[in-house]
Amino acid sequence: MSAASDGPVVFDPADFGAIPRSVELRRWMRKVRRGKADRTFWQQFEDVYLVIFALAMLGATGGNVVRHLNNKSAACSSASCGWLLDTVPWILVPLLVSWMLRVLLSVGPVSASRATGFWLLATPVDRGALLRPAYRLVIVVAAVMGALAAVIGFALFGAGWSTVGEAALLTVLLLVGTACATVWAQQVPARGRWALRIADLLLVVAAVPALILATQAGKKTSPESLETLSMFAYSEVNSGLSDYQVRLLVTAVVVVVLGGALVFFTARTLARLPKQSVVAGGDLLAGMAGAAITMDVSLLADVVAGRHWRTVGRLKSRRGRGERVQAIIHREFLRVLRWPRRLVVGAGLLVVPYAVAGTGYDVLVPIAAGFAGFAATRPLMDGLRSVCRSTGLVRALGMDLKDLRVAMSVVPGGFVLLWTLAASPALGSAPTTFAVAAGILTGVVRQASARPPSYAGPLVASPMGAIPPGLFSQPIRGFDLLLLCLLPVLFGWPPLWCYVIPGIVLAIMFSIRPKTA
Structure with missing residues (x-):
């Protein structure tokens, strides 16, 4: 063996070929999966149809319930109802952001399976392009959760549908920005710790208006305050439908522009995500899926706790006290x-x-x-x-x-x-x-x-099998x-x-x- 061959191996595309793009890898994997599929199009369509029909029925039923409760809450003309509607955003929004920070940081938020981490993320293939589908899924889930939480939260307390629409758009922008911030925090462990501290601070922020609301709800209101509230409500409702449409359109444009910019610039940093964090999130999702299949809530909590202690690593031991x-x-x-x-x-x-x-x-x-x-x-x-x-x-x-x-x-x-x-x-x-x-x-x-969970005994027939x-x-x-x-x-x-x-x-x-x- 010559002395020149004793050195380290250097990657040369001329010897191994050009590095494939992420699009080409996905196209090849899709082709392989379709070649091994044993279900017809109509069988898949039947399953998709059942899911869409169930979601439509659930949405229609839930929408009617929310609309009915909104009409009943809107009929309240007391100052307590006005205080309630003014205080709800200061409670709901911090809780939503804190919950989103905790959930996304516990998962990753961007995650990949262990097989993806071993076969793809450890290769010279562009990591950002490989993780982009998972990133898009996180953004879509954050936007949908923000819209649903805002619509349900504001509509239940009697807010006008114009206010509900604007609140939904602004909440979507806020939670999409939160999801982008968690992706940015996932790149460095210190950022994740600071994000969790911010989530704790938001819980304290939400507690303050809740205590104020609890103390103000029992107070008597004077007729002058009721008259002022009714005049304010009348001026808001009769301010003109065209003004509302213009305001809603401007809000939608601002949300789309700012949200799109945040999503775009955060997507350019996906290549900086460490492989360990991405794979750990995939393992957590796999464990949570197993806990969900067995309907074991305790196992789900154990999976989340196990992920936390693996990231901590080790702690300083302390001597125990007493006996038994x-x-x-x-x-x-x-x-x-x-x-x-x-x-x-x-x-x-x-x-x-x-x-x-x-x-x-x-x-x-x-x-x-x-x-x-x-x-x-x-x-x-x-x-x-x-x-x-x-x-x-x-x-x-x-x-x-x-x-x-x-x-x-x-x-x-x-x-x-x-x-x-x-x-x-x-x-x-x-x-x-x-x-x-x-x-x-x-x-x-x-x-x-x-x-x-016990798997003994005869099986029970259900629509899920x-x-x-x-x-x-x-x-x-x-x-x-x-x-x-x-x-x-x-x-x-x-x-x-x-x-x-x-x-x-x-x-x-x-x-x-x-x-x-």
Whole structure:
């Protein structure tokens, strides 16, 4: 072997051929897929027709419901309704942007499968061109979600359809810009951390108008204020249809120009996305798809948590304290503190009961508080979820599973207590607060300690095909106990029952041994 051949291998297009373009690769893959397809055009058309028909029926039904509620809300002429309509954007928009930032940053937002990362992204092929279809899908999803959220959010509170149209256009622009910002943040890990801090700050921003709305809704309004409000509403409605059309057209043009510019300039930076982040997002989507197929909500939370800890890598270990139960409680407390952003999100969800209380729908406040508290507390139950799904881990800890469930529920139980005490002014009474707290705690404990989905037994025929019966009960585990504890509150029973029924549910939950797989 000559000395010249001992050096590093240098890529030369003359030896291997020209680098193919992304368009050529997609055309070749499409040709291969079509060559292996075994379904006729009419079979595919039948499936597409069913999906389109189902979406049309759902859209028509939902549209009629929203229009009916809009007409009922628009008939309200009190100052409270005016305050509500003026305050809704300051609550809805920060929550939408915060939610979009968190969801997209947890996924990527631009993602690719592991096969794509191994066979294509590791080659000299233009990475930006390969990732452009996934990027377009993210932008389309952000635009559709923005339009739907604005239409539903503003129409439910009685806004005029002119206001709804403008709000939908501006919300689409805002969420498309948010999606572009997450793509930009995906390129450098430090940017992603700053984006998550901004999402936490937006939760605090949304909490302020919700508290103001809750305090203003109960105040009496003078006839002068009602007259001023009615004059303002009259001038807005009768300001001229042509002016509205011009304003809506100008808004649409501005949204298209600014949104198109943001999408275009962000697409030119796709080549800077690291392969590790793109492939990690693809693995997360694959895991979420598997969790969705099995209807296992806990598995879905585990997939998201696993993605977070893989990006963190490692942390500084701390020495434990105490023995047995005391040591487990201390370790659970440290585990919760290792991911403090979940506590911030849980505190931000206090906006929900106060906002619902501010709307005047007092009967919905316990339900809203229960589901918001459930969403705030469930991420803190990862330790119990891991123990209940691993028989070997239970044996290694040397304790009975019932005792472990009680010990690992102490820290989340303390969080539930603090959360419901903070929400008690919106809930209104001590019995209601106790029922909500008991429902949240028993619900999250039941869902975290539930067994994996069971595939035993005969299959049940459904329009989606044969489904194991064990999958039907999987999504409602936890929520059933929450609604059971809220039952005396929703039916207006005496306060004694608001203590008795949730207390019995709590006693049964922590006295029986959870079933293992």
